[in-house]
Each structure stands twice: as structure tokens, then as C-alpha cells.
Amino acid sequence: MNIRRISEALAGRPSPVITVAGDYCLDEYFHIDASLDEPSVETGLTAWQVREIRRYAGVGGTIAANLASLGASVRAVGIYGGDGEGFELIQALKRLGVSTDGMTLLEDRHTNTYLKPMREVDGIWTELNRLDIRNREPVPESAAAETIRQLFAAAETSDAVIISDQFTLEAGSVVTEKFREAVSSLGEKFPELFILADSRSFIEKYRNVTVKCNASELLKAVRRLQGNAAGNLIGADDEAEYQTERLETAARYLARRNGKPVVVTLGENGAMTTDGETITRVPAQRVEPPIDICGAGDATNAGLAFGTAIGLSLTEAAYLAGVISSITIKQLGVTGTATIDQILEKLSFPADF
Numbered sequence: 001m002n003i004r005r006i007s008e009a010l011a012g013r014p015s016p017v018i019t020v021a022g023d024y025c026l027d028e029y030f031h032i033d034a035s036l037d038e039p040s041v042e043t044g045l046t047a048w049q050v051r052e053i054r055r056y057a058g059v060g061g062t063i064a065a066n067l068a069s070l071g072a073s074v075r076a077v078g079i080y081g082g083d084g085e086g087f088e089l090i091q092a093l094k095r096l097g098v099s100t101d102g103m104t105l106l107e108d109r110h111t112n113t114y115l116k117p118m119r120e121v122d123g124i125w126t127e128l129n130r131l132d133i134r135n136r137e138p139v140p141e142s143a144a145a146e147t148i149r150q151l152f153a154a155a156e157t158s159d160a161v162i163i164s165d166q167f168t169l170e171a172g173s174v175v176t177e178k179f180r181e182a183v184s185s186l187g188e189k190f191p192e193l194f195i196l197a198d199s200r201s202f203i204e205k206y207r208n209v210t211v212k213c214n215a216s217e218l219l220k221a222v223r224r225l226q227g228n229a230a231g232n233l234i235g236a237d238d239e240a241e242y243q244t245e246r247l248e249t250a251a252r253y254l255a256r257r258n259g260k261p262v263v264v265t266l267g268e269n270g271a272m273t274t275d276g277e278t279i280t281r282v283p284a285q286r287v288e289p290p291i292d293i294c295g296a297g298d299a300t301n302a303g304l305a306f307g308t309a310i311g312l313s314l315t316e317a318a319y320l321a322g323v324i325s326s327i328t329i330k331q332l333g334v335t336g337t338a339t340i341d342q343i344l345e346k347l348s349f350p351a352d353f
Contacts, residue, residue, distance in 0.1 A: 001283070001319050007347045009310050010320075010340050016309035018067050019102070019154040020060045021077035021147070022164035022175045025112040026089040027058035027335065032128075034121040048119070056335040057092040058114055060164035062295050066302035066324065068096040069337035072309070075099045075158065077150045079143055079174045082107035085133070102150040104143050104174075109135055112172060135172030147174045148182045155186055155193060159309040162301050163209070165199035180205045187260065194308040198301050204254065210314070211254065212263040212301060215247055222250045225257070248272070248279050261314055265300060271318050282318040285326035285346075295336055299328040323347065 036049035057064060060078055067074045076098050080086040082105060089111055093100050115131035155161050163183050167173040180202065187195050187208030195209040203213045204221040213221065247264065255262040255276035265271045270284035303324040307317025323346050328336030 002316065003347055006307075006312060006316055006320055007344055009307075009312055010344060010347075013071060013340060014310040015071050015073055016159035016306065017073045017075070017157060018305050018309060019075040019077060019151070019158045019161045020064045020067070020164060021102075021151045021154070021161065022060050022179075023112075023166045023173055024060045024076065024078040024080065024089060024103075024164075025058040025114055026085045026092070027056040027061075027114050027116060028085075028088075029054040029056075030115065030117045032117055032119040034119060048117075055088050055092055057089055057096065057098075058335070059112075059166050059298075060162075061089070061093060061098075062298035062335050063162055063164060063301050064093060064098045065096055065335055066299050066328070066337050067306060068098060069339055070302065070306050070324075071340060072306055073099075075102055075154045077102035077147060077154055079104045079106055079109075079139060079147060081105075081109040081111035081135075083110045085111035085113045102147075102154055104146050104150070106140070106143055109137075112167075134167075136169075138171055139174050139176070144174055144176060144178060148179060151182065152186060152189075155190055155195075158193070160194040160196070160305040161186070162305050163195070163197040163199075163206075164298075164301075165197060165202060168201045175199075175202075177205070184208050194305060196301060196305055198297065204257075207258050208260060209258070210260045210263065210304075211258060212265065212297075212304060214265045214267075214297075218247065218250050218254065218262075218264050222253060225254075248274070251279070252276050263304060263314070263318055265297070270322060271300075273314050273318055280315045282315060282322060285322050287326045287329060296325045296329050299325040299336065299338070 030050045031052040032048045033051040037046050040047045064074045064076055076093055080089050080103055090100050113133040117128040119126050119128055165175045170176050184207040196212060197206040197209050198212045203211050203217055204225050251262045251264050251274045255274050261273055261275050263273050268284055271282040273280045300321040303321025304317045307320040323343055324338045327338035327342050
């Protein structure tokens, strides 16, 4: 790994144009102070007192936040509702300096929102059960078509595109089967443009674009594609996730099928990339606890796109992504981001060289 090359590429303070399209939501953190607990007069139950509310753009917005922190010029393409949460989502994106011209307003829908209560007792914070506000109805065809139009228009002048396909159900998400087909067409139209798709449940639906997944997502995708024949290719047991040869076979298969490279994240074991033939291992960054891995995948996506947009190879970009992720997971209870200065400092003392 050429650490000096990565450092030199970053030292110029590049500002690539990167579009983040697909799923967006509002993340709301409610900080509950246990010392302020009081009984409810009406119910007799303890009324928890919220001392502070912090709002962030989530899902695709987390990727956008990471890119903005790196100095990229970011464009958001997605949907939001005509409610207070929608207003807050747009404001959160604008505070990051993200262009929201590609965000489509749906007046009669609420904005997908994650409510995250954090309770403090004697200085110790505990994250409580998350409350999810999700649309369960399909996105209107007109809005879906407009989002695809915005995506193609933004790609014309972008240095990279990231597709955030994170909701496990298509209902309420703009990322539908038609949207994925459009992304595949986009990859065919712009073969030299780095387009990265990250999907929890539908990664095998993409063609002509680079895909990123973890080991479990990779094996599940190949099994969905292969059906009963998957056992012959990668085995049928869950332990396959931990067997290097099977993971490499699955990654090569998916890359050849998609016609573009695959990046597989392997947690503490780093990552691997493949073009369908060669497998390249990317070393992990050692991080001491406590850590918060929420958002690590989004930070990785940002690093992959930013790195390739400034001229790094995919493997170098994957290493950069690992460095960025190692910085963000040390930031607890917030949407973690990394700056160029933080990355350069870490690259000066690489943990694995």
C-alpha cells in the first residue's frame, strides 16, 4: 500500500463533486437526563426529561456529512416529506453545505425519521430503543421518475456517484426495482464514472457499477442469485462467512456478473477488492474501544468515492476508507466524520506498517 501516494493526493485539499442519491432520513437524538426525572401527574409514570435534541441528516445524509467533512462538493438526490422532519432534514443538509436542489418534496407524506433516545445516568450514556417513523406506501411514480431524472442530470457533472440503498423494504423508499435498473443504465451510459452502490438487501440487483457489501450481505446475495446451486459455489452453511476461499469465490462471481469491481468489508479483518479475477486484501486499522460502529459503512462509502474521485486506485481508496471509518467510530453518540488533517495525521503513523 503506497501510503505516501494517498497522503500526497489528500494534501492538495481536493474538492471533487460527488452525488449521493437514494435513501435519506432525519436522525434525531434525544438526550435524557435521569437527574431530572419527575412523576407524571396524569399517569403516575416517570416522565423522562429531554435536555437536548440534536438533528442530523441520516442514511444518505451520513454519507454526505462525511464527504462534506473531507471537502467534497456534495449533491443530494432523494425525497422528503412536507412535515417538520422534512424541514429539519433539508436544514441539516444545508448546514453541511450540501446542495439540496435534487431533493424532491412530497407534500402529503411524512419524512422517514429515526428517533434515538440517549439516557444519561451518573455520567454514563445508554442508547435506548430506537423509534422508527417510516412511510409504508409506495413512492408516487411521478416522484420516482423525477428522482431518476435528477440523478442522471447530476451525474453529468459529477466526479463520483454513491447510491444509498439502505431500507430493507421498498415501501416508502425511492430506491425501487425501477430505480436500480436506472442506476445500472447510468453505469452503462457513463462507464468511466465511479458509481458505487451500497445495498443491505438488494446488492445483486445492480449491474455496471461498483458494489460494496459486507461478508454476510455478499453471501446472501449470491445465494439469492444461485438458488439451490449456491451450495456448489460457496457452500450452504453460515460458517462460510468466515472462510476466506468461499468469500473470494462469491466476490469474484458477483464482480463478473456485474461487470464492475466488488468491495467487501470484513470488519476487523479489513476489506478485499476484486475485479472478478484478482483478489486484493486491504489491511484493517486497529481501533481500541469504546467504539460506535453505527455509520461506519457510510464513512466507508464516502472514502471509496472520495478516493477514486481524486485519482486513487480502488484498493488505495479502500484503505483510505478504512482510515476514515476508524476515525468516525471513535465518536460516540453523534454522526461521526473525519477531516483531511485527522486522516493525514493517522497516515503519518499507520498501524499496520
